[in-house]
Amino acid sequence: MSATIKDVAKLAGVSVSTVSLVLNNKPRVSEKTKRKVLRAAEMLNYYPNLMARSLVKKRTNTLGLIIPHTANYVFSFPYFVEIIRGISNTVRSFGYRLMVSTTYAENQKQSSYLQIAREHLIDGFILLDIKLRDERIIELKREQFPFVLVGKDPWAKGISYVDPDDVGGALRAMRHLINLGHERIAFLNGPLDYMVSFDRMKGYRIALAEARLNYDPQLVRHGDFVQESGYQKMREILNSSVDFTAVFAASDLMAMGAMKAIKEKGLRIPEDIAVVGFDDIPGAAFTDPPLTTVRQPIYDIGALAAKILIEILEKKRFKEEHIIMPTELIIRRSCGFKRD
Amino acid sequence: MSATIKDVAKLAGVSVSTVSLVLNNKPRVSEKTKRKVLRAAEMLNYYPNLMARSLVKKRTNTLGLIIPHTANYVFSFPYFVEIIRGISNTVRSFGYRLMVSTTYAENQKQSSYLQIAREHLIDGFILLDIKLRDERIIELKREQFPFVLVGKDPWAKGISYVDPDDVGGALRAMRHLINLGHERIAFLNGPLDYMVSFDRMKGYRIALAEARLNYDPQLVRHGDFVQESGYQKMREILNSSVDFTAVFAASDLMAMGAMKAIKEKGLRIPEDIAVVGFDDIPGAAFTDPPLTTVRQPIYDIGALAAKILIEILEKKRFKEEHIIMPTELIIRRSCGFKRD
C-alpha cells in the first residue's frame, strides 16, 4: 500500500503534525525540518489521501458538472465538449477536480446529482443546458447548495451565471441578412422552454423593428437545436405557401438540417435562400456552402463559470455575477452578396 | 450542517453500529429496529458522508475518465460525447460516480490523472483515445493502478479493452466501394501513432487483395481525424496526378473535409468521386449528399468499458477481456450506384 503521513513522520523523525504543517506550507517550521520532511515524502512517494483530508476539512475541492441526459440535444452539441474543456482546464488550474453527473438515475429514486451533493462528494455545481424554471435550480436552491449556471435564469436572484450575448448575436445575424437586402426572413428558433430562445427571438424582433419589417409568425418555428428538427421545421415552412428569401437558425446544427431541406426542394443556397446559423461549431466551415454564423466563446464561457464558482466557494466573491460574453458574426458563404 | 450517523443513532435510540448495519442492508437486524432507524434517517434527511466511508473502505466507488486534451481531435469528435454518455449512465447504474480528468496539468509538475489516482480519489481509470505505446498505459501499469481501454493496445498484456471492429468496418466500407465498381480508391487514414489507423489500413488492404487490386501508396494519406485534415489531404491527392474514383475516410469528419475539397475542384459526389466515412456521427445524414459510412456502437462501447472496469474492481472478473464490437455499414447517397 502507499505511504501515509505516519510513514513520512517516522522516516523524517518528526511528528505527524509537523509533516502536515510542512506539506501544507504553513509557516513556523524551520528550514531544516522542512527539508527533512520533504525528502522523506519524496522517498516514500507520498501523496496525501484526499478522502481523509476532505473529511476533516469538510471540503473536497471537487466541482460537479450536471449534464441532463434527457435533453439529447446537449450531447449532439459539438460545443458541449468545448465547454467541458474550458471547465476542466480551469478547475484543474485552481487545484480542483471535476465530477460529472447526469440528472436522472434510472433505477434509483434520487436524482443522482442531488445524491452526490448530499453525500459530500463535491463542493459546488456547474449547470449546463438551463431551462426556464429549471428544476435543478429549484432543488439546489432549496438545499442551499452552491452552484453557477452556464446559461441564464431571469428569475433566479442570488445566482451567478455566464452566458453568451444571445440577443446581440441574433441581432447581428439578422442585421447582416437585412443589409444584404432580405426582407422575409424565416426563423428556426430553439425550444420554447429555454431562455436562450427568448433572447434570440428578441434579437430577431429588434432587428425586424429596426428595419421596419413586419414580424410574421408564419415564418417562425421552434425546433430542438439538432439537425433533424431544423430539417423538419424548414420543410414545414417550405411546404407552406409563405415566401421568404433567408433563414436564421438558432443553432448551426439546425442550419444544417435546414440546408438539407432547402436543397431537397431544388433551391440553391445562397442564391435562392440565404442561411445563417448560431454557434460556429467546427463543422460550420465545412457545410456546402460554408455557413455564415454567430460565434460564441464557448471555451471561455465554461472557464469563467468554473472560476466564478471556485471564487464563491473560497469566499473570495460574495455578490452574484451575471456575465454576458460577446458574440461575433463569422461571415462565410451561405448568405451570398447583396440582393438587388 | 447535515445529520451524521450519530444523530440518527441518537434519534432512533440505538448505537451507531446498528445504524450502519441497517443502512448497509446487512442481515441480522430485527425488523423493528430497522424501521426505527430508517424512520430516523428519513426524518433527519440523513445521507452518509462518502468521504468517511471511503476512508475506511479504501474504495471510493468513483471511476476516472482520462481525456487527453492535447489530442484536440477528441474534442471535435461528436462521438466523444456519446461515449461519455455510455460510461456515465453505466457507472451510475452500478452506484459509481465519474470523475473526468485531463492528461496535462498546466502549471503543475504532475500529470493530473496520476495525481488523482495517488490521492485515492478514484478506484480505476477508463482511457480514451489510445495511442501506440500510450504513456498513460505505461504509467498506470507501473503504478499498478486498475484501468481499461476504449481502444486497443496490442502490446499491453493483462489489460482489458473494448474497441470497435476497425478491420471489419474498413473491410465492409471497401467492399461496398469495390462492389460498386471502384478500382482506384483513395484512403484518408488517421494518424500513424494510433492502432486504429493500422487496423483500418489492414481492412483497406485486405479488401484490395480480395479484389486483386493493387495497393498504391500514392492514394493514401494520414490525417488527424478532423475536417481540416480531410480537406487538406484530399486536396493533396486531387492536386497530384493520380487518378481515383472513390475515397474512404477513416472518420466522418475527414470525409466531410474531403467532400469540401472535391466540390471545390468542381467534381460531383458520387458521380465523379464516391465517398465513404467512418463513425456515423449525427451529422453524417446531413452532409450533401448524405454520407455512407461505417457505424460503430459508440454508446455501448463506453458502457461496456465501464462495466468491465467495475467488475474488475469488484473482483468479479479476473482475466483480461478483449472485446471487439461489431460495426455496420450505413448506406446513404455518397457512393451512388454501380459503375459500368
Place this chain on the structure above:
DNA sequence: TTGAAAGCGATACCAA
C-alpha cells in the same frame, strides 16, 4: 518550532 491528542464520519470486529 514541534508534538500529543482530539476529532472528522463512517465501518467492522469482537463482546455481550
Place this chain on the structure above:
DNA sequence: TTGGTATCGCTTTCAA
C-alpha cells in the same frame, strides 16, 4: 440481534 470501540489518514487546537 445489538453495542462498544478501534481504526481509516489527515488537520487542528493546545501545550510544551
